[in-house]
Amino acid sequence: xxxxxxxxxxxxxxxALANLVNFLIIYYLLRNVVFKKLGAAIKERQERIQKGLDxxxxxxxxxxxxxxxxxxxxxxxxxxSKVILEDADKKGKKIVSDAKTLAGEEASKIKxxxxxxxxxxKEQTRKELEKEYVSLVLDGxxxxxxxxxxxxxxxxLAESLLK
Amino acid sequence: MEAEAAKYIAKGMIILSMLATAxxxxxVAAKAMEAIGRNPExxxxxxxxxxxxxxxxxxxxxxxxxxxxxx
Amino acid sequence: MNGELFSFKRDISDIxxxxxxxxxxxxxxxxxxxxxxxxxxxxxxxVLVFRNKSLVPGKAQAFFEIVYEAIHNQIKTITGNDYHxxxxxxxxxxxxxxxxxxxxxxxxxGLSSITLDGQSLFRTATADFNTTFGLAxxxxxxxxxxxxxxxGILGYIGKYIPVNQIKEDLKKGVLSPIYVxxxxxxxxxxxxxxxxxxxxxxxxxxxxxxxxxxLTTILISIFAFILPSFxxxxxxxxxxxxxxxxxxxxxxxxxxxxxxxxxxxxx
Numbered sequence: 001x002x003x004x005x006x007x008x009x010x011x012x013x014x015x016a017l018a019n020l021v022n023f024l025i026i027y028y029l030l031r032n033v034v035f036k037k038l039g040a041a042i043k044e045r046q047e048r049i050q051k052g053l054d055x056x057x058x059x060x061x062x063x064x065x066x067x068x069x070x071x072x073x074x075x076x077x078x079x080x081s082k083v084i085l086e087d088a089d090k091k092g093k094k095i096v097s098d099a100k101t102l103a104g105e106e107a108s109k110i111k112x113x114x115x116x117x118x119x120x121x122k123e124q125t126r127k128e129l130e131k132e133y134v135s136l137v138l139d140g141x142x143x144x145x146x147x148x149x150x151x152x153x154x155x156x157l158a159e160s161l162l163k
Numbered sequence: 164m165e166a167e168a169a170k171y172i173a174k175g176m177i178i179l180s181m182l183a184t185a186x187x188x189x190x191v192a193a194k195a196m197e198a199i200g201r202n203p204e205x206x207x208x209x210x211x212x213x214x215x216x217x218x219x220x221x222x223x224x225x226x227x228x229x230x231x232x233x234x
Numbered sequence: 235m236n237g238e239l240f241s242f243k244r245d246i247s248d249i250x251x252x253x254x255x256x257x258x259x260x261x262x263x264x265x266x267x268x269x270x271x272x273x274x275x276x277x278x279x280x281v282l283v284f285r286n287k288s289l290v291p292g293k294a295q296a297f298f299e300i301v302y303e304a305i306h307n308q309i310k311t312i313t314g315n316d317y318h319x320x321x322x323x324x325x326x327x328x329x330x331x332x333x334x335x336x337x338x339x340x341x342x343x344g345l346s347s348i349t350l351d352g353q354s355l356f357r358t359a360t361a362d363f364n365t366t367f368g369l370a371x372x373x374x375x376x377x378x379x380x381x382x383x384x385x386g387i388l389g390y391i392g393k394y395i396p397v398n399q400i401k402e403d404l405k406k407g408v409l410s411p412i413y414v415x416x417x418x419x420x421x422x423x424x425x426x427x428x429x430x431x432x433x434x435x436x437x438x439x440x441x442x443x444x445x446x447x448x449l450t451t452i453l454i455s456i457f458a459f460i461l462p463s464f465x466x467x468x469x470x471x472x473x474x475x476x477x478x479x480x481x482x483x484x485x486x487x488x489x490x491x492x493x494x495x496x497x498x499x500x501x
Contacts (some may be wrong), residue, residue, distance in 0.1 A: 008233050009440070010250020010385045014260050019359065020368035022269040026276060031290050033280050034328040041295070044347055211311045215486055218479045222434045228441045231248060 136161055173234050180227035187220040242457045242479055246448050247346075251362045252353045265354055265362035272359070305330050308313050308478065309405045317495040322488050325376065329369065330481040336360045337443060337473035341466060346447075360476075361443035366436035374432050377491040380493055384493030435483050442476045 003011075143157060197214035199206045239247035265309045283294050305327045310319045339345065340358025348355045359365045392398075396417060403413035446469050453462040 005229070006363070006367070007232055009229070010248065011363050011367060012250070012261065015253075015263050015266070015362075016368035016371070018260055018266050019263070019269060019362070022266060023271065023328075023332055023365075023369055023372070025499040026269070026273055026332055027325065029273070029276055030331060030465075031324040034276070034298075035327060037284050038295075038299060042302065046373065047373045049278045078461040087470070133304070144352055149269075155372070178322070207311050211308065211482055214475075214479055214482050218435075218438065218483055221438060225437045225441055226435055228445075229437060 173187055174231055177227050177231045177234070184224040184227075185219060187223070188217050191220055192217045213214050237325060242458050244451050245359070246451050247354075247357070247361075249363075250446065251357050251364065254350065254353065254355070255411070258303065263318055263362070263364070264357040265365055267357045268336070268339070268356045268359045269365070271337065271356060272332065275335075279355050293315065301331070302327070305481075308482065309485055312482060313489055316496060318489065321492075322485065325373070326485055326488070328479055331475060332369075333360055333439065334474070334477040336365075337477055338470075339387050340443060340447070340475060341469055358427060358443055358447065362446075363436065363440045364441040366480075367432065370432045371435035374487065377484075377488050378428075381487070381491040381493075384491075394428075395421055431487060435480065435487075437478055438478050442472060446472060 023036070140161065144154075184192055191213060195216075198209050202209075243330050245461075251265040252435070253261040254264050254267065255262050279294070281290070283298065306319070306323065309323060309326055310316075312321065313319050336359040340361060345356050346354045378390075381393070385393065400414055403417055404410050406413055445464075449465055450462055450469070453465055
């Protein structure tokens with residue numbers, strides 16, 4: 001009875017079967033080609049977008065980390081440079097004071113030796129002068145003794161001797 | 164009365180069943196719109212439920228259609 | 235005014251498809267040819283779109299991806315979880331696409347005017363009861379197989395013959411025969427309902443599409459120029475809605491037939 005009713009709607013199970021089989025062909029085509037590839041394409045793109053977002057997030061956090069690190073490094077460097085500067089200041093002052101004392105010592109040493117030298121030369125010249133005087137006096141005495149000396153001659157003699 | 168004439172009268176009466184179907188579907192749609200207006204975020208969910216409800220209401224018209232063609 | 239100038243009288247198309255020729259006793263009808271046309275179009279489309287697949291989609295691929303996502307979302311709003319969506323997606327999406335393409339291709343003017351020996355060569359596949367009934371029947375067979383797989387043979391039979399309910403009814407004393415009778419009646423209704431599902435779902439689609447065809451023909455025979463365009467414009471909406479209704483109903487039937495998601499049974 002139901003077949004009769006459906007038959008009035010143009011139903012024929014052979015045609016229905018043929019159409020169903022044709023639909024199944026479409027279904028397999030869609031499932032094995034279109035949906036697979038479309039799904040894969042969509043999934044791939046989503047993954048790539050997700051990856052890009054993740055990368056961006058990671059880069060951002062890395063940037064923040066680097067900033068913090070930079071700050072701390074800068075702070076350290078400031079501290080270190082301060083210490084180094086203070087050190088250098090101290091060292092410089094010490095060097096200068098050392099140099100001052102050293103220079104003073106040296107100067108006094110040089111002075112001493114120069115004074116000693118001067119004394120020595122004085123002594124020597126005096127000794128040489130004494131020797132000269134002695135020979136001059138002896139010469140004079142010799143000439144006087146020979147009588148060759150008059151007033152003029154003695155004058156000359158004295159001049160020549162003194163020369 | 165000829166049999167043919169009675170058939171046409173019956174077909175005309177069957178078409179009247181669509182009146183009730185139209186009223187029923189209109190009520191479903193109206194209530195669904197009210198619900199969406201009250202809670203727009205649930206719009207998608209309500210819409211698909213509305214479609215299913217309307218489809219079930221429409222069954223009456225479908226049976227009328229079958230009868231229309233059978234007579 | 236001469237009425238024949240502005241109106242074209244045409245015969246209202248038959249309720250059934252017309253047989254063009256036979257292959258091994260199987261009649262090849264114009265709706266079968268229509269489905270073959272869709273298949274051909276699908277093959278050409280697949281070759282054209284996927285020949286040079288790229289990450290940045292072309293226009294055609296982008297359009298199809300939008301359709302893909304829309305169908306996916308529609309199924310997901312009904313099933314409500316990823317497991318069932320993934321499981322049922324290929325067949326429901328194929329039904330969606332097939333019905334949708336067929337509905338819209340049926341609106342293409344002139345396609346049904348190609349005739350051979352006085353019979354039109356193509357008939358909108360969804361305006362043929364054979365196609366819609368075959369589709370709904372095949373889908374329901376698949377759903378019942380899924381149901382058997384999920385619940386086991388005994389569980390599946392138990393869904394329709396409520397043995398436990400009858401046992402409980404028998405304990406109710408004097409009135410127990412009435413309770414048993416009512417329970418068996420309800421069970422019979424359930425079984426009939428399963429067949430009614432296939433018929434009502436397929437008749438709905440067929441009725442809408444065929445009525446659309448008939449009404450267009452009638453409107454053209456009344457006044458051929460402006461009047462039918464409104465109906466065809468409404469047909470554009472109706473084609474989409476009928477597609478959604480058919481696919482959604484099959485999904486709803488699936489949700490009734492299928493078991494719960496594995497791993498969540500205790501909840």
